Amino acid sequence: MAIVEADRVRENPQLGEAPLIVHVVRQFLPNRGGLEDVVANLGRQTVRRGYRVRVVTLDSLFTAPQDKLPPRENIDGIEVVRIPWSGSSRYPLAPEVFRHLGDADLVHVHAIDFFFDALAWGRLLHRKPMIVTTHGGFFHTQKYAAIKKIWFRTLTRASAMAYRRVVCCSASDLRQFSEIVPDSLLIENGADIGKFADIASRRPKRRIVTIGRFSVNKRLDHLLDAMAALTTRDPEWHLDIVGAESDLNRADVEAAIESRSLSGRVTLHVSPDNGAIRRIITEASLFASASEYEGFGLVALEAMSAGLLPVLNANDAFATLADRHPVIALADFTNAQTAATVIETAYEDLSRQPDAVRAGLLDAARGYSWDIVAGRYIDLYRSLDVVAAENI
Helix, strand or coil, rough: HHHCCCCCHCHHHHCCCCCCCECHHHCCCCCHHHHHHHHHHHHHHHHCCCCEEEEEEECEECCCCCCCCEEEEEEEECEEEECCCCCCCCCCHHHHHHCCCCCEEEEEEEEHHHHHHHHHHHHHHHCCEEEECCCCCCCCCCCHHHHHHHHHHHHHHHHHHHCCCEEEEEHHHHHHHCCCCCEEEEECCCCCCCCCCCCCCCCCEEEEEEEEECCHHCCHHHHHHHHHHHHCCCCCCCCHHHHHHECHHHHHHHHHHCCCCCCCCCCECCCCHHHHHHHHHHHCEEEEEECCCCCCCCHHHHHHCCCEEEEEEEEEEEHHHHHHCCCCEEEEECCHHHHHHHHHHHHHHHHHHHHHHHHHHHHHHCCCHHHHHHHHHHHHHHHHHHHHHCCC
């Protein structure tokens, strides 16, 4: 069935089953992170518009590969299929993905990894129209940078030719991927602006929240260095670190806190649920991230929707957001004293005009509603289905 008929199916069930969008992504719920949240929110919005949605993903989390997840599950109307994998979490091998594409009307691949390459080179086997969303590519760190650039300009370029459209989720991705795919399309990620809407402390507090995986590229070490500098200036400063284990585990982060004598000034929260995160945010006024690389900066937008004033490391994605929304403060977190000063200045600005700053944050976040972003993707799905019909 043509994808353009989905809205008619919703209104007239007699037309038959709605078209099926199959998302392929290496990690999905119950894992939490930017990539997982994007696919989940896009899937929910697509289901609400009358489409069928399947997510094909790996059968265990990278943080606990020995703990197998259910092979099939339904989450918020999304059919989730989990398949076995081997190899590295950086490039997990999962050839069973081909078994779950037969009834797809469109395959939407997320991120540049094994799935991106395998489905491209196996296109003659599955014969499905495909798009890919970049999610930052694989340049999250400078490690093996030379090899990555060669891979990008050769194998990634060749694989991209199998996709109807390459969708970039940030301006920095667009600049990069346009080098190998000139007609790359920009659809920036959405943010779940309802999840923590307007819950930050109404009274300015010297309390900071950071949220994200405990990954090396998030540079929690730099953030903790800035906290050490802050607490020598004013002992009221407190940091809540919220996230899930990844490259770093609980013990690693606890050791980093203790080595800087920040016990009591920094609280670690490992894999809390949304209710617990809400309670943490209600006591805070600022959000901080020292991340050296972001695909888009989704977590900063969710923080803004809560009313938290962001102080962000000046990486490409965060700099793009700050250019668009001057309320965001940028800092060089490689210099602890400089970052601490920017955080202090942000707090002072908030204290002088708490209502005006909060209103600006909430207004900026509204433009990234998933309702708007999902509409852009569905417009793309429809346009590609017309092309697909002409080529079959």
